[in-house]
Amino acid sequence: MQVSVVIPTYNSAAFVERALLSVVSQTEGLSHEILLVDDCSDDREALSRLVQRYEAVRLIEKPARSNAAVSRNRGLEESRGAFVFFLDSDDALAPGALKRRMAMHRDSGAGVIFGNYLARLADASRLSASRLPAYRGGDMRHYLFVERGDVRSSTLSLCKAFWQGTRFDDATRKHQDWVFAIRAFHQGERLLFDPQPTAVMDVTRQGRMSSSANLDASRYVVKRYLCQDHHRNAFSRRQWLSSLSRRDLTACRFQVEIFTPGNWRERRDLALFRLASHPVLIGAASALLMLALRLRRLGSRSGAMQR
Known part of the structure; x- marks a missing residue:
């Protein structure tokens, strides 16, 4: 199989179909799978009915609620594709992202690629392009915090042929994408920055996993990764x-x-x-x-x- 797209879900049945359609619309000629990894949602029945409408979608139900990092790792473990993309349930892939990123991985030998995205603004009709500084190597913490770069999970893709095995930290409940990037740097991954937007992100919807201030989670990240x-x-x-x-x-x-x-x-x-x-x-x-x-x-x- 060529492509796996991992989408963590939690009470997402009402809006996750936009994410699914954004993937399906660009899979012509690609063998693919979409893994919905559900974190013990209250709307599992509605999510199950939605999944039945899509042949390539698999629903993975976790036995106990945890967090999106655990969900992404579970999806990665069960993925069968040579390339793995991560997408949040309230985001969408930008048109043409799959094949363009696959080519970037092949041409560069990069195991992990991240980059720019499009932000959906409050009126939902306008998109604003992120203008992140390009990552040119070096300590990922310097890029994130001194250069004020960013890594968003919905822009992450992996190529298993080059991937060095970096996983999300199951213990992180906040800043999970930043921590993944820091771990990838220390794992010796070849990291590449993609200047083209790969995802359309809904930055206005209330209840995004990363939006609530969780100081215990922040303390863990500071103590573990910012020495x-x-x-x-x-x-x-x-x-x-x-x-x-x-x-x-x-x-x-x-x-x-x-x-x-x-x-x-x-x-x-x-x-x-x-x-x-x-x-x-x-x-x-x-x-x-x-x-x-x-x-x-x-x-x-x-x-x-x-x-």
Whole structure:
């Protein structure tokens, strides 16, 4: 078999068909399978009825609820394809992604490829292309947190002929795709960045597995994978801005807690983090941050129009 697409599901019967159709629409001439790995959903009966309409879809029901990392590993273990793609149940593959990525794997000898994506915005009619910095090798933590890159599971693909065996960390309940990329780097995988969008991601739907602030899960990632201060500080900066935009006081305090200043600039940053994370000031600080982001986006659009 040529292609396996692994889709973790949890209460996804109402919207997963869009993901299925995005795969099926580009499988002409390809032997393929789609593995739905269900995490003990409440809507299993509806999901089973949906699966019956698609010949190439297999439903794998886990015996106990865990997390999406376990689901992806289970799908990977049971996959029969030479190429494995991962897709979240509320996302879709971009047109032409399967065959283009297969060719990239063959031509480059890369075992793992990730890259850009299209984000579906709030009105669901517009798509915004991510513009991630290209990964050019080196420590994946530097790419993710210092260069402010990104790895999304729905953009990941593996070629088993070149793959060195990297799996998701079953213990991670947050930042699972980042952790996979860090593990792939340490596993000695040949990692390749794809500048073309591979997935259409619904970044607005409430309840995405990665959207809730789970501090215990974040502590695990920091303790297990971010041992050096400069990586931990870069992670803290990135996550603090996200926490501030949500006015999540507890998450902001956690980012302050893990930040270890080593020079005057970092001491200045820590003082700013602490001030903006004060219960009395967090609302105003969040509003100023959102205003600054809007102005920057408007500036970017204006510059693009002038060019």
